[in-house]
Amino acid sequence: MSAFNRIPLSTLESATLPIEEASGLPNPLYNDPEMLAEERDRVLGKTWSGVGFAGDLPQPGYVKPISFMGLPLVIMRDTADVIRVFHNVCSHRGMILINDEGPITGSIRCPYHSWTYDLTGELKGTPHIGGVGVHKLDGFACEKHGMKEIRSAVWFDVVFINLDGQADAFAQFIAPVVARWQPYLGDTGYGRMRREAGNGGQMTLDVACNWKLAVENYCESYHLPWIHPNLNRISRIQDHYHIMFANEFAGQGTMVYNLAETAGTRLPVFPEWNEERMKEGEYITVFPNVLLGIQADHTFAIVLEPVTNGRTLEHLRLMYVGDTAIEPQYQGCRDTTLASWKEVFGEDVGVVEGMQQGRVSPGFNGGSFSPVLDNPTHYFHSWTAKRLLASATA
Numbered sequence: 569m570s571a572f573n574r575i576p577l578s579t580l581e582s583a584t585l586p587i588e589e590a591s592g593l594p595n596p597l598y599n600d601p602e603m604l605a606e607e608r609d610r611v612l613g614k615t616w617s618g619v620g621f622a623g624d625l626p627q628p629g630y631v632k633p634i635s636f637m638g639l640p641l642v643i644m645r646d647t648a649d650v651i652r653v654f655h656n657v658c659s660h661r662g663m664i665l666i667n668d669e670g671p672i673t674g675s676i677r678c679p680y681h682s683w684t685y686d687l688t689g690e691l692k693g694t695p696h697i698g699g700v701g702v703h704k705l706d707g708f709a710c711e712k713h714g715m716k717e718i719r720s721a722v723w724f725d726v727v728f729i730n731l732d733g734q735a736d737a738f739a740q741f742i743a744p745v746v747a748r749w750q751p752y753l754g755d756t757g758y759g760r761m762r763r764e765a766g767n768g769g770q771m772t773l774d775v776a777c778n779w780k781l782a783v784e785n786y787c788e789s790y791h792l793p794w795i796h797p798n799l800n801r802i803s804r805i806q807d808h809y810h811i812m813f814a815n816e817f818a819g820q821g822t823m824v825y826n827l828a829e830t831a832g833t834r835l836p837v838f839p840e841w842n843e844e845r846m847k848e849g850e851y852i853t854v855f856p857n858v859l860l861g862i863q864a865d866h867t868f869a870i871v872l873e874p875v876t877n878g879r880t881l882e883h884l885r886l887m888y889v890g891d892t893a894i895e896p897q898y899q900g901c902r903d904t905t906l907a908s909w910k911e912v913f914g915e916d917v918g919v920v921e922g923m924q925q926g927r928v929s930p931g932f933n934g935g936s937f938s939p940v941l942d943n944p945t946h947y948f949h950s951w952t953a954k955r956l957l958a959s960a961t962a
């Protein structure tokens with residue numbers, strides 16, 4: 569019996585009830601090591617999931633091998649600057665093709681029998697396939713044996729994939745977020761986001777918790793007074809509001825974000841950001857695993873990488889507004905911005921890890937929700953449960 573089939577469906581149905589009656593997702597979804605592959609194939613793989621950042625591939629010809637919930641994949645930027653994602657496996661005997669991140673000059677060469685591929689994944693060379701010195705074989709069509717591509721899209725610098733290829737078009741999927749953020753980012757905001765050169769403006773947290781706990785914690789502001797005492801002095805729990813829309817997105821917003829200021833210098837802001845809303849910030853999860861934040865003077869994206877059921881890498885990338893914002897005169901402001909997020913996200917580690925430890929307890933199997941302060945968390949649980957239930961009857 570598969571890990572998924574061991575879960576009583578009634579425990580998933582409970583998560584879809586109205587918040588007052590609902591209980592959270594059951595423990596096996598957090599503490600059963602076999603559930604990760606089930607979630608990949610039943611939940612994350614059926615929609616658009618984040619796997620990396622376009623800005624991490626800094627030049628044409630750059631490749632980056634990654635692991636997506638146990639699957640070896642590779643992100644590649646071709647010579648025309650197009651980002652694609654492939655299964656990182658040779659079409660010949662299944663060898664892992666690319667082991668190291670970096671620029672490739674010429675073609676991709678399999679380390680086993682030296683079959684070669686170009687940066688669009690096409691098979692180009694099959695040395696000695698027809699015997700020593702015979703590099704072509706009648707009846708063997710190279711075009712049928714290229715690298716296997718996965719449907720992908722780049723938005724907000726995040727590389728998204730749809731593993732099963734059946735989800736709605738990405739533009740349609742993300743349209744509600746674009747519409748919601750029109751008063752902030754306008755039409756030009758996405759094209760203005762800039763990352764610092766090199767390794768600036770980024771961090772990765774290695775957290776001993778299931779990926780869903782990172783989402784749940786990101787979506788709610790209930791914990792603010794106790795876990796983020798410094799932040800709570802400026803941006804209090806009552807300054808926050810919930811965000812839940814289009815069945816795929818949930819999070820929170822604040823009315824009192826403080827623009828970064830260092831020694832009288834302020835970062836450039838988005839030109840279309842509504843003047844009366846300068847101090848607003850919004851933080852939403854694009855279900856399942858991409859956490860976004862927008863403020864007038866910077867944005868960020870976090871891709872949650874589920875490594876095991878109990879371990880998640882949280883990859884954060886900050887982005888600033890326009891070319892001048894990443895110049896040296898704003899270094900102080902950018903350092904302040906990164907430092908403040910490091911503090912906030914660092915403060916969250918203890919609670920998500922604590923919840924993971926709690927998930928082995930027979931005294932807990934999903935818990936209950938505040939009908940006033942836990943709505944986004946419940947929204948995410950309900951979304952996940954519905955997806956799993958749909959996969960059970962499919």
Ligand code: FES
Nearest residue numbers: 658660661678681
């Ligand atoms: S497995 Fe790649 S060339 Fe043989």
Ligand SMILES: [Fe+2]
Nearest residue numbers: 785795796916
């Ligand atoms: Fe937090």
